[in-house]
Amino acid sequence: MGEVRVRFAPAPTGELHVGGARTALYNWLFARGRGGRFILRIEDTDPERSREEWVEAILASLRWLGLDWDEGPQVGGDFGPYRQSLRLALYREKAEELKERGLAYPCYCTPAELEARRREALSRGASPGYDGRCRNLSVEERKALEREGRRPALRFRVPPGRTSFRDIIRGEVSFSHEDLEDFVILRSDGLPTYLLAAAVDDALMRITHVIRGEDLLPATPRQILLLEAMGAKPPEYAHLPLLVGPDRQPLSKRHGATSVDWYRQAGYLPEALLNYLALLGWSYDGVREEFTLEELVSLFDLERVGKNPAAFDMDKLTAFNARALRRLSDAEFARRALPFLERSGLGLEGSGMETLERAAPLVKERVSRLDQVPSLLEFLFIEAEYDEEAEKVLREAPPELLPAVLEALEGLGIWERGAIEAALRRVQQELGLTPRAAFQPIRAAVTFRTVSPPLFESVELLGRERTLKRLKTALGRR
C-alpha cells in the first residue's frame, strides 16, 4: 500500500466558501491522519470564469484556516505544475491519444445546436443529454462539416456496459453507460473540460483518494472510464454530503455569509470554524463535539461521515466560537482582538495592549465574535458619546448619587477593584438604593453604555483620573 495522496481542487471562480472549506478540511484531516500528502490543485481551465484574484483569495483563506498543503501553488512539488492552466498541452496530448485510438471522436455540433436539441428533447419528455449525432460520421461527412468552418470538440465514446465502484461513504454505486452520454473532453478551442483535466491530473499526480462533494458523484463513472481508457488505476472515491442552507436549499449567497473570509472578518476563530465544519457530516461519538485540530487529525475517519445533506447553522457555529474564545489565554485573546479594535478606529498606542490584555478576562465571556469586542471596550480608549439608554439612566438617576460616588472615589487610597467595590457599595447602602439603581447610573457615566464589562473592574481599568473626570462630566450635564 503506497502513500496516501489526496487533493483539494478548487476552481478560482470566487472566494473559498464554507462548503469548499469543509471539503478541504476532510481531505487535509485524512492526509494528516494517515501520514499522507495533501495536494492543492487549481482548476482554472476555464478562462471565462477563473480569475487570478480568486486564486489569491482561496490560498489566503486556506492559510488563515491553517490547512497547509504539501504540494501545490507557492510550495511546488514533484508533480507540478499545480495549476491546470499551466498543463493544457498535457490534456491536449491525452485527448489526441484517445482520439487516435478511436476512443474519442470529433463532434461538430455547435453549442447553440446542442442547446436547441436539449430543449426539444426535454419538451417531449426525453433525456436532455447528447444524442450521439456525430458519433459515427464518415470521413467525408467530417470534411464537409469542417469546410463549413466548424471547429470540432472531442467527445469520449462511452462504450456499452456499466460502471460500478465502492464509494467509501456511500457504498456500492453503479451507473449504466446508457445513461452517461458521450461527453466532451476537449472543447473546440482546445481547452480540456473538467472531466478530462481532473482525470488526467488525478492519474499523473498519483492521487489515491478523491474526497469531494456529492454533486460530483455522477461525474465519477465518466472519470473512471477515462482513467481506465488511459490505462490508469482509478483512485478510491468518497463523496461528501452537500451543505445546504436553513431552507434545505444548496448553500448560496442568498443565505448570507458563505465565504470563509466573511467569517474571518466577522471575528470567528479559524479553529472554531474548522471544529464546526468537521461536525457537519461527521461525528465522533455523538456526544463529544469539541476538538482541537490535532485531535481531529487522529480521530477523523471517513467511515463515520454521514450520507445526508447537512444544514449550515450559524447559531451553532457562533456557540462554538464563543467557547473557543473563552478558552484563549488573555494574551492570545488580546492578540486576536487587536485587528478588530484597530478596524474600529481604536488606536492602542502606549499601554493600550496591556490594557487590552487586562480587559480580556472581562470581555471573553461576553462576546461570541471578536467583532463585538470594540463596542464593549471602547470606553477604555476614547471619550465616546452616551448612547440613548445611558442618557436615560443618567437623567433618571437619584440626584444625590453621583456627587456621593465622586466623593467616595476621590477619597480612595488605592485604586483597586476591592476598594472600589467597597466604596461604591457603601454609597449604595447609605443612600438606601438597590444595587441596580445605584450602579447603572455609574456604569452609564463611566462607560457611556448601560451594558459593559463588570463595573468595579471597569473602573479600576479606566483609572482614577479618567473615572473621576467622567463622573464630573456626567454631573455637569444635569
Next chain:
RNA sequence: GGCCCCGUCGUCUAGCGGCCUAGGACACCGCCCUCUCAAGGCGGAGACACGAGUUCGAAUCUCGUCGGGGCCGCCA
C-alpha cells in the same frame, strides 16, 4: 422526464436487532446566581416520514409509498 443519492427532535447528530420509557449539542422556555450584559448551574418542551413484511423482538434488515437533494453544459 431519465439516472443516482438520501430520509432520527427546528438544526447537527448518537444509534449499526433486544442496553431506547431513543442519548448529546445548538436554538427555545422556566428557575437559580447576579452591579448591566454575559457566562455558569438546574429543569422543561421537542424526533425514529408513512405502510407492509422478516423476526420471539425493528429506529436498526427487506420491499413499496411519500418527501428532499444531486446530475443530465464545449462550468467545475
